[in-house]
Amino acid sequence: MGLEKLFDFIESVWRSLLPFCILAPYESAQIARLGKKHRVIGPGGFHWIIPCNIEETYKEEVVMRTTHLGNQSLITADDHRVTLYGVVLWEIEDIEKATMNVDSLDMTVKDTFYAVSGGLVPSVRLQTLRNPAFAEQVRQRCEELTRDFGVKVLRFSFAECTDATPVRLMQG
Numbered sequence: 001m002g003l004e005k006l007f008d009f010i011e012s013v014w015r016s017l018l019p020f021c022i023l024a025p026y027e028s029a030q031i032a033r034l035g036k037k038h039r040v041i042g043p044g045g046f047h048w049i050i051p052c053n054i055e056e057t058y059k060e061e062v063v064m065r066t067t068h069l070g071n072q073s074l075i076t077a078d079d080h081r082v083t084l085y086g087v088v089l090w091e092i093e094d095i096e097k098a099t100m101n102v103d104s105l106d107m108t109v110k111d112t113f114y115a116v117s118g119g120l121v122p123s124v125r126l127q128t129l130r131n132p133a134f135a136e137q138v139r140q141r142c143e144e145l146t147r148d149f150g151v152k153v154l155r156f157s158f159a160e161c162t163d164a165t166p167v168r169l170m171q172g
Helices: 002-017 095-100 105-123 132-149
Strands: 020-023 027-033 036-041 045-048 055-061 065-068 072-075 081-092 151-163
Touching: 020 027, 020 055, 027 095, 036 095, 055 095, 065 105, 072 105, 081 105, 081 132, 095 132, 105 132, 105 151, 132 151
Parallel strands: none
Antiparallel strands: 020 045, 027 036, 027 055, 065 081, 072 081, 081 151
């Protein structure tokens, strides 16, 4: 236990003394100098930074990402209980916003879609919900909301939209 803490300490000191950062070809980063936004670097490459935690690097992958939304049970305007499962394709559009305005981009995308679909589904009928135009409406609304976090939503679809009305079995 004590030896592990010693190695962690040595590693953190070593990392703070490195005067450079290396980004993979699919990464960009925001450099903060003394806690303030300084510059954006990448994608990819070798970049000089001021060591001793004067400049810190906040990396993010800037490739397209797919996020699977978990099941969400809702009730439509015509009182149908539905279970929705969605898939979102998105990418980082503004690395500065993506690294400085939010902790977890994946959770932000999920929470935004849950909130938007949770707000829209109770106002539409089941038939409207199954129309691809409704998924596009959800995508557009989510893109407006996630823009503040540097995210661009490319595609969204409901992979599954099942009627979750309970079936009662007769006991004989």
